Amino acid sequence: MTVLAFTALLFAGAAAAGLVGALTGLGGGVVLVPLLTLALGVDLRYAIGTALVAVIATSSGAAAAYVREGFTNVRIGLFFEIATTFGALLGAYLAPSVPAAAIAVIFGTVLLASSAFSWRPRPPDAASRTPDPLATRLRLNGSFPSLSGEQAYFPRRVPLAWLFMGVAGALSGLLGIGSGALKVLSLDVVLGLPYKVSTTTSNFMIGVTAAASAGVYLGRGYIDPALAGPVVLGVLAGSALGARILAATRSNVLRVVFTAVVLVMAVQMILHGLRGAA
């Protein structure tokens, strides 16, 4: 394949990854890594470095729109970034001494269980419930532009969500993937945020989690400009498109897309782990 054709394919694949990432709050690595390694025959290390850059592009590209439109809760993002970044650093520190295969199987199972949990019917008074004292003191309550106008929301179970976020960060540091999936699920299931606030706030956060390890990947020579450059441009185009679609889309449609992507990811992870352990 010529460099020109290769670059065009990279751009198109990255645009798809950016679109999925902007709509789901995931990093898009689930689309990009198989594309690079299986379809384009790129070495896994270059693929991981490129996917990391793509996560930051998805996050920065879509979040620019989501923050201004009032979907993202910046305070919730920052408050839980403490848990995820320290979790990620701890995970990266522990990575050499833990069985990655077993963790991949556990993580895949957790993803399957918690994405099923996110479909559980909600109490109808979810939007109008009374504010939680801790969330109020931390000023985490907010409102967002729902399809039927501005709607207030009141997060709850803050300490439990913090614990989940720490685990999410640690797993992504251990395995180098999956930082978005558990973030969306923590915000959605534990904190009880409206779905679009969960995905856009996760989208906002994953860029910082990825930036924490970007220096390491750059120093190891995993980030190649001829791979990362076209991918950044593709992801930016795809995530800009995704950000336009999200505002007008019903939450349940987004939830279907998210669940489908997470199921593929969880099965991939479990199979990979089982193969690695055998």
Place this chain on the structure above:
Amino acid sequence: MTAGRKERRLAREVGGILRLGVIISGVTILLGLVPYLVRDGGRRADYHLFRGEPEAFRTAAGAVAWAAGAHPRGIMQLGVLFLLATPVARVVLCLAEFARERDRLYAGVTLVVLAALAWGLFGSG
């Protein structure tokens, strides 16, 4: 200023810095990609083997030097570095904004995030 207006200003500024970072990065990458494709577009693409990037591409200072020499790949790498710096710039901006509003709780929260980021970027590399 009311709490709501403060929140909206914070959102506008955070959104603005993310957009700025993305635009600078995208334009720089494009400035490198076009000459790269014109020069090397007809070659065979080969990333089967991991060679690791040359030392020049592994540090920010190295990429700046490469880009200054008008090497298309160096210019692209500089654009990628601008992107990597964007989330960090966003955290720094939040810190400045909370400090200005004397919001001690969130200035503290942001400072801790920034410390973790700095440790990840410089401490363990």
